[in-house]
Amino acid sequence: MSKLPFEQIKISTNGGRSGILNTRGGKVRTPFFLPVATRGAVKGLEPTRVAATGAQVLLSNTYHLHLQPGEKIIKKLGGLHAFSAWTGPILTDSGGFQVFSLAKVRKITEEGVYFKNFASGAEIFISPEKSMQIQLDLGADIIMAFDDLTGLDAASISRVPEAVERTHRWLERCVAEFTKRTKNLKEDQKPLLFGIVQGGLAKKLRTKSLEFVQSQPVAGVAIGGLAVGETRPEMYAMLKYLAPRYDPAKIRYLMGVGEPVDMRLAIEHGIDMFDCVLPTRNGRHGNVWVTGDKKLNLGSAAFAKDSGPIDKKCDCNTCKSGYSRAFLRHLFKSADPLAGSLASIHNLRYLARLCESYREGKL
């Protein structure tokens, strides 16, 4: 790369930092939050509305886009940016999360993972190589390695060590495939490849995994396998444990975390980026965050006559456009999809502002 993928600008005493991620799709200020656009769009929101919340990068889903409409169609139509009308950078997850979330309908082998498509009955196979091909066809700016993510429940936890080893072997295969497929691209036109650290709640495994991933030619280090059912103290202990062990040259991405309180602790311990369905999924159910990381449900009868905005201190489009809590409650009662869209905008802005507060000097 002509530029380093990650330029650190400021670092706090406890390891929190701000900086710039250089992607082929544009510069990204860190720390930042990625809204989830599973199938290319953030549900119910035009991309211009998402961008207006301060979002810089979207996350889309390899598995779902592979199934519908298929990466070949998206490639033919000019890639995911042209297809979805999102002009900023895009990160695609690898399909690895589906290894975990679709546990009942998949079979893991060393070669890759076989999924059963409920809708069509067809068998889908995703391997490290296949995942690279799909993500490159989609045209993502940030590509995630295909990993073997396992849960922390009693039935799964014994599989953690094996999953770590497989994740490492798969990362080597991802690097090889990615390198081969991008070798003819100019340096500044190559997407970034991120590796994923696994290891559950076992410190030794996490150290081993972090060291392995950081030894690979990847621009970013993702922390996978957290926010999958462990307690908050368990997650915090691991984030604190990992904080002094990161390579400063690589960006760090905590996958699947989107509760403000968790993001604050993570940022203060060296995490640069996050994704989560919470702001939009919660929003669609009327759950919003307000100043102080408090939660409200807009469907509540308590708001029936409340003429104020969701949060007087918020500068999101929903709070600034004159929509009262009473009107939003009415829209939720009316099952109008506008309700979820307006609440999603508010929640996305809430997380974007949280990140901005760290970029602008809270560190």
Add this chain to the structure above:
Amino acid sequence: MSKLPFEQIKISTNGGRSGILNTRGGKVRTPFFLPVATRGAVKGLEPTRVAATGAQVLLSNTYHLHLQPGEKIIKKLGGLHAFSAWTGPILTDSGGFQVFSLAKVRKITEEGVYFKNFASGAEIFISPEKSMQIQLDLGADIIMAFDDLTGLDAASISRVPEAVERTHRWLERCVAEFTKRTKNLKEDQKPLLFGIVQGGLAKKLRTKSLEFVQSQPVAGVAIGGLAVGETRPEMYAMLKYLAPRYDPAKIRYLMGVGEPVDMRLAIEHGIDMFDCVLPTRNGRHGNVWVTGDKKLNLGSAAFAKDSGPIDKKCDCNTCKSGYSRAFLRHLFKSADPLAGSLASIHNLRYLARLCESYREGKL
């Protein structure tokens, strides 16, 4: 009124015309189409998005807003404009359409109509006086008289003459109640009251009804009881029959019509305004109009690889923002509510442009 409610600017040989409707909420260029915001919002669309389609006036529903959240709450919150964040004029229907559409759960008496609220089991009573009170509490700029609308099926048609007579008696009660309740308002702060012409497909009854309504102190004449199941030739015959019989000083409103082909014929025969759920309801189901009044369904597999906009000649936000037919089809397949919102925007713009073409010289 200091100004005449309706100022005729141009009139064509066959009776089509353009002009200006002066409401307390602002001037409206005619002919125009009212998007339907049943519960205060056009489903899935922010009011700024609706306004950007060229829509000037919204239609909201007295019956539904009376049930939820109730006109008293809306009044307390500053009226329907403040509540819904729509800054243009608002027309409220009277509840009369529900006399027709909720035929199975209502009982008509001379005093008014009793409805059964399925959700709560409660009995709701709407009379001409009650309808005026609700619409004035809501803060509508255009208020519709409460009418007795009946269907044209075999079971209902014998009731047409009786319904016309009752509609006339109820109009007198509406005028009296409206006059009493608005007597302390300055002339330019009074809403406009429109009467409704009934009479089914019977020319004599229609003539009688039109003459009666036009004799009343109303600003507008609405044609009700069409687009309720009759054939297209039957509707057209009635519109042509009525065309030479209108009072030029009153605006004419064809209720419930929103098919482009029907709007064209109606405009060319003297109709000034329309409302209909079609553009938004159709849009939510993927049905869109394109140049030539043709219809497409965006869910069709034929569009899976179509990189073009819905309509190359359209200037709506959806067509101008880079959303391809392929992407829209994908959003419909994904059940993303954004799909319906984007298609609704397109359809609303289609009808607004149709009206603009008549304002700008097609007459």
